Amino acid sequence: MSEIKKLITIDLDGTTLNNASKLSAQTIRVIKAAQSAGHIVSIVTGRPNRLSTPIYDELALQSPMINFNGSLGFNPHQRWSEEYQYTINREIVLDLLAVRDDYQIQLIAAEGKNLFLAQQQAPSGLNFFPATLETNEILSSQSLNEDPTSLTIQVTENKLQPLSTYIEAKFGSLVDVNPWGGPHNVIEIGHKGIHKATGVEKIAHYYHIQRKDIIAFGDESNDNAMIEYAGWGVAMNNANDHLKSIANDVTQLNNEHDGLATYLQDYLKLDVV
The missing domain is CATH 3.40.50.1000 (HAD superfamily/HAD-like)
Structure with missing residues (x-):
């Protein structure tokens, strides 16, 4: 060569x-x-x-x-x-699980090199995620025993900005919040900077x-x-x-x-x- x-x-x-x-x-x-x-x-x-x-x-x-x-x-x-x-503190994930109803969160997926856990109300319609989750893929405070690398969150359209504002206000010194392009009401959270x-x-x-x-x-x-x-x-x-x-x-x-x-x-x- x-x-x-x-x-x-x-x-x-x-x-x-x-x-x-x-x-x-x-x-x-x-x-x-x-x-x-x-x-x-x-x-x-x-x-x-x-x-x-x-x-x-x-x-x-x-x-x-x-x-x-x-x-x-x-x-x-x-x-x-x-x-x-680069990872995200798992406590941030647990906080977002606790406010799921307040912000009409439809999907939270926590991922890493060897990690995939999600919590969803219904199939997300996003081809990046399984339509149905296996038992060992359910995200909870018990199953998440390591810091994830990335969080993906899908919400109803009217809650996209309020949720982004909430995360920025509470965890903005630790993470970056990025909206997906295109038609989906999805934000992605990663390690700051x-x-x-x-x-x-x-x-x-x-x-x-x-x-x-x-x-x-x-x-x-x-x-x-x-x-x-x-x-x-x-x-x-x-x-x-x-x-x-x-x-x-x-x-x-x-x-x-x-x-x-x-x-x-x-x-x-x-x-x-």
């Missing part, structure tokens, strides 16, 4: 994946060609590792992967000396790659820090307006039409078979 040239960090939903949350054949070919040319490709996603490792395998990656918007960095199949995990750029910086340092040699792709507000940190930040054609405004470039095509693959092939002048 030739000398490593670039670190390519890729968001998944709305970026590398199409609207059916699948990889296209062209995307797989281009990313494999990038690796064959000596570049490092790393997934940097808000998804939990349980939902991104199959994609990692489909792309035949060997690099570290970043999950939970920067709070977890690890290699799915081999030891990574720089593995890390941790974002996707946290993970990108750790991977770049590990491979001795300078910021100017990092290419990052994203589409939503949780990609802001990564796009700004990268030497070359690329917003998808379907990205929100703010991300487009801070990116170095915007793909001509969206995620449904191989926008990332087409851009990367042209930018790196890849020979794709």
